[in-house]
Amino acid sequence: MTTTPAELDALVAAASAAAPVWLTSAADTRAAWLRAIADGLDAAADELVPIADRETRLGETRLRGEVARTTGQLRLFATVVEEGSYLELTVDDADTSAGRPELRRLLTGVGPVAVFSASNFPFAFSVCGGDTASALAAGNPVIVKAHSGHPELSRRTAAIAAEALRAAGAPAGSLALVEGRDAGNALVQHPVVQAAGFTGSLSGGRALFDLAVGRPDPIPFYGELGSINPVVLTPAAVAARGAELAAGLAASFTLGSGQFCTKPGVVFVPADAGFEASLAAAAADTSGGPLLTERITDAFPAGVGALTSDPSVAVVGYGAETADGARPVVLSTDAAAVAARPQVLLEEVFGPATLLVRYADEAELHAALRAVPGSLTATLHAEASDEVGETLELLQSRAGRMLFSGWPTGVTVTWSQQHGGPWPATTSLHTSVGATAIRRFLRPVVFQDAPARLLPPELRDESLARLPHRRNGVLIVP
Template identity: 60%
Template sequence: MTTTPDEAAAIIARAAAAAPLLRESADLDRAGWLDAAADALDDARDELVPIAHEESRLPTPRLQGEVARTTGQLRLLAEVVREGSWREAIIDHAVPERAQPELRRMLIPVGVVANYSASNFPFAFSVAGGDTASALAAGCPVVVKAHSGHPLLSERTAEVLSAALVAAGAPEGVVGLVHGREMGRELIVHPSIAAGSFTGSVGGGRALFDLAAGRPDPIPFYGELGSVNPVVITATALSQDAAGLAAGLAASFTLGVGQFCTNPGLIFVPAGLGFAEQVAAAASGTAEAEMLTPGIASAYRDGWDRLAAVADVRVVTAVRGSDRAAGPGVAVTTLAAFAANPVLAEEVFGPATLIVEYADAADLHTVLGGLSGSLTATVHAGTGEEIGELVSVLSTRAGRVLFGGWPTGVAVTWSQHHGGPWPATTSLHTSVGATSLRRFLRPIVFQDAPPAVLPPALRDENPLGIPRRVNGILTLD
């Protein structure tokens, strides 16, 4: 399924025409559009889920839950828009004796956003997912590049979403959809596109990032790319509950056939305690299952083969599977071998994990400090155990640090951060939660402006009733 250049040009033109209308739209109206979109998707769930299952092979209960997450994201962002602090409205009145003019600052939408759908979440990170929802909440039209793994679902979801938005009062063209690899490249360099968002591979994301930066007018590109999500388990934690930790890890790295961006791929444990064998035993009952696409399954097996071929890597559970199906893999190596072989630090996207055994905490901290960025880092330690230095190191390598849990699963909340240092993301911003809007906003300051031209958020009477900072003092109304 491919969109022709003429079709794409018309879709982008409609989005560009909608941009000034969205920029001037009332926040309460836009919040209502998001709620209406959520209601429409909930109503269409029984139609959409079977299409998603046929294309992605993901189980029906998982997809039903993902629809709920998708509509929950839309409703949360509607609440964020109504609350108003996302505007970051600031007023500094003039101080003539210091020659200080009157300055009024706020955030405004950047314009049309190109959103690239992910393969592993056909609802929550796709046509109606978090990137689309946060762009609409910020006041930006969206042109979505559909993922080739679920084109029919993308088409039908776009129809449901667009119809609901327009029926609620949004302008035509507020959401558009294009198909095709070449169209994905053309989209990010189109002069009407003001920002891009992406969830996928390092190679694909880096190519789009470079295109966005290489335009005559470079634009921001917010890519969520590779992540190995290191986990550190201390000797005390293992002595207290090794079996429980092995079971928890096995459940986490095999969840959804390992196709989560927060999959725990590197596990650092004390040497000589046999934890790798316990993990392999805990995962032994996990059956082979179909992955999202044959290409992803093939890449998983290739990545595992590269890892297993490294000297001083011992395979405990060999990866099984063929065509689209795959099973879990568990391997173990030493900290020294890991530090000497960069291939061991690469993401293997699928149900596999590498156990790295360490003997000295100082050596461990040095190796951890050299890891590439990840979305998450996790610590399992004993009660009262001193882990301050460990947490300090991991905090430089990840966007979210967990204690006593497992990273798979990302709550959609006001405080969530789903991002991290490169290559986890191309920026410092989150793609999940309330502050995901910030990616698609830019600051503007009005200096000595006549009151009649000020936007509502910056007027003295505060007609929106939003939180603002006035002369340095935060006011809630």
């Protein structure tokens, strides 16, 4: 099913009509709308999860967990709206002796937002996922481009959310769905659309980014595109807990059949420390499984093949054979090869594969790390005795999240969470997960010498008495 240009125009016009209602909605109203979507999805989980499993084959346990994460995100953003810090209320009183006017600033919605869903998170990064939740929380209607990997789920999710919004009193046009690549391309170029969020491949994201910034009036495009998520194990860490690290890594790179954007794809390990054998043993107990789509299924062996075609690369071990889908595979190479051919060896492979990179010393490690592109995460497993200054600096400059224990495949959704990183991890200096994701869909406006009656309610003195704000340079939490 493909959305026609006429259908797209009608949906965008409805979003445009809904925009002022969302923009001026009171915090408690907007929060109630977000919670209504969450409640509607929770109530429909028994219907939605089987559809999702049939379309994505991610399994019921994972998908039920993902519904909970998705509704948790919506409820977190309801809290963020009520708490009010996101408005960045800032007041400078008039100073007549200095000839300074009164200024009252806030952040406000940008207008209708386009959201492009991901294949690998059919709930949490799709129709009612984090981009949608944060755009609505910012006071903007949303038009979602459905992912072709789960069309029926997208339609049902959109219908349930629309009905929940209607029942809660939100305007028609608050949340719409379009399908088909042409409709997606038209959406990001539509004059009414003011910003876009995207989670997906580097090639798909770049193409949409180019359309967004190529408009006569460019709009911000927040894309989460690709990430190899480097991991560094120090010799001391491997010596102290090599088997534990191998077990953790094996579980992480095969989680969800290796289809997480935070999958550890490249792991720097000390040479001659036995870690390859440890990981091969741990990986032998893992199993892969079906991948999300046919395209992804075909791409996995091609991606592994591109790595093994490099003369430096060897296969270290496999997971269990699988009748249907991808078999986990552990590859290895050395740091000199990575530093010499990063375009080949540091290409993201979507699926259950990881590449061990042996380093002989810190100089080799650091030379290879300098070739690592921007990533969502970087992980450093070290012991308290390790001197890791330069290693940490190199990792930190390339990643949005730095881990010092565990593995990057879990992403807790909280106030502080940050999901993004230097290109190609993301196209922007913003997060797509956690409370501050709302900032992407807001713009600042300042009111100079406004009569109280013409100020947005949030900027009036009676609101300042209960909302966090800065006044004459001083931060105030009532």
